[in-house]
Amino acid sequence: MGADEEHLKESKALYLAGASQSIPDTIIDRFTSTMAVAVGSNVAESGLINGGRQLALTLPQVLFGGIADTIGKRKLIIAGRVLCGVSFAILAFVSSPLWLLAIVVAVSVSIAMAAPAWGSLVGDYAGELRRGTIIGRINSVAQIGGLVAMVTALLITLNQSGPMNMASFTPLLLLASASSFASAIFISLTEERVPTSEKRCSLDFGSLLGDKDLRKFLLVSFVFGFGAATASPFFSFITVGKLHMSVWQIAASAAANLACSVVGQRVFGRIIGAVGRRPVIVFSRVGMAASTVVYALATDWWQIVAVEAFVGIELAAWACGQSTYIIDIAPQKLRATYLAASMTAVGVSNFLGSYIMGILTKGFIASTDYAAISMALLFTAVLRFGFGFLFLTMRESKPTS
Template sequence: MDKKSSRGWSEDALKPNRILYSVAAFTYFSDKLLGSFLFPYAVVTGVSFDQMGLIRSTRNLCQNVLQMGWGEISERFSKRLLVFLGYLLSGCFIVALLFFRSPAHLLAIIILQSIFWSAAVPAWNSLLADYTKLETRGQVLGKIGSVSQLSGVVATVIVAFITYTRSGQVTADSFTVPFALSALTAAIGAFLALPLKESKIKTGVRSKILILSPLLDRSFRNFLIVGGFYWFSLAFAWPLFPYVTINVVHASVWQIAAIASLSGLVVTATQPKFGTLIDKVGRKPILVIGRASLFLLPLLYAFAESWLHLLAINALLSLSMSASIVSLRAYIMDSAPLGHRANYVAAVNLVSGLATSIGSLASGVFTSQLSVSLGVERALFIGLIFSAILRLVSSSGFLLIRETLDKSRGQGG
């Protein structure tokens, strides 16, 4: 018999299978490599603070703002088709990074890649919701997250192994291996998504869906407001991290890969544990602690002097990242009724995209202006410290959000 909550959606779920885990693995393999090497690559090509802020800001905006529309399309037509098209076309533009290296070309390629990648994300998260139910959602998401993170570890270990023997100064050509692998695995993940099943929504339920339905949910709207302030502060440090990696500690490609590998390994090992924990104690406590502790990342980066420092910092803060990833995804899925899930995911990404876009752009302009009078190194240090303060203050807002697990249980969901 179908289980339904008082809000009227079914909590029956498809059973997670090998294909689902394979798609998670290959797509994250691609995402991990691109995310780990794209911005160090931009620093090597010579972009300035304000150019980096613009590139990062534009990527955040394009990846996220379009997800409201993509989420509606995926719910109306096919989630797995959007995952397929999104990752396949994203991989094509990753290949283009190998041939165009000026800041203007980078910006254009990043915009196009981000647009198509943004089509896949709400569809994929909605597919994951189809394969979970409330009582065990944290556990399932923890397992899927663990598989994904493990694939990311494998990706960066492969890059580290291939590039370890390469000596000399890091150049744009040094990034050929990670970008080529990222493009290949994006395409593989895209084709693997085609056989996946997805939940069918009855016409009566589907006809009530509005693209802005998440904004009509008062509790979820409060969450978006709190999240918006936090995502702004989170993104303020993002344009600055690659300069520490390349210009301060002078990390090589294999060292960047090693940092990403250890970070991914920690997340892989801890996501199932955090998944089980949020099913017991709730989403909110873990979300608050995970988000608040991330203020340490820019703070410690400001004092880093060696790539080994970055290795230790990222390994330590990966615990916070792991907790944040699992609790945030479960919180969103708990809040969204069947047929609206992609819309809720897209609403989060819309707000986070706008907030992180503004945050990254503000950071680039702020640090660039400081560098004129104080010098590049001093401006970088101040920017990171300011970002740490912003993160700590804004994370307190998560104390105001509602606990979705207790609410859902109380309604018999």
């Protein structure tokens, strides 16, 4: 692809679509662990629910990415967002770990339908020389939707009292449902590059894995994701169990995270254009060790808010770095498939790390054994820090002119 690669002009519909679909994505991401505790899950069940969400969110993306690259992006995004709206409406009525797992998986699969197509659609608007800046700007505006969701969650739940249960989340889940339907409408008003391939899905895994840059990125992402996800079963037991955080306090921590992410993606979009993709990606992964250390040692809820703000910066760096790097190395007609393969590697590794850690610790770490949970989190911090440096083995993809 040359520097003069034609790209589409950004529109209000594109930004509104990104912001509205960020609302349900943020709610399911931020509150799945908390809802697992609210329905009475143990450590193993919490690990299964979190791991199952990650697996359902990412494993189907290779299939859906291939479909998007052949039939077009908007159709798949619209279908995924409509199904997402229906699933969120059903989620408001679950009351057991088994049903929570089933509907969370349904929500995640519907998001997986749209995710690679959205990433590829954003690529249609980003020319090569200013790719990092444009992707950062679009993602930053999209994240505002998630920030609005968390501020809304804070205001809705600020005066809630009594023990946390699924009823505490009903307003948020209905908001997510409505936003999903709205995003489908906005997507229908955007433009896309029409695929030039035949109207059929044909996945060539041999060709994908034959790309040395992609293969290395997938391997390193898998290793890091597995190590990082070993902390997943424990976070909610710190926030809800040890610190007794309410829904509004959890929403406040998520709002701090997203506020920093909104600002950070604009900043990192420019940094990526100046220093390259690899340094930003390494920074984003190594810094994730901080969250597990603070969660392990936290004694008050405001400490969680503070570290989530820092994590927002790390996630902004990853969002800009990962998507820009993949779009750099992918042939234009396979962008959605490459993005999906990247997310699948992360999702499968997150599922395995979360589920295996939940199973291994089920027999000797109780949900109220906070000293043992803190030790497990510190162990994960070491893995995150060490494995983050593996991204230094990637080839830098920043254009030279």
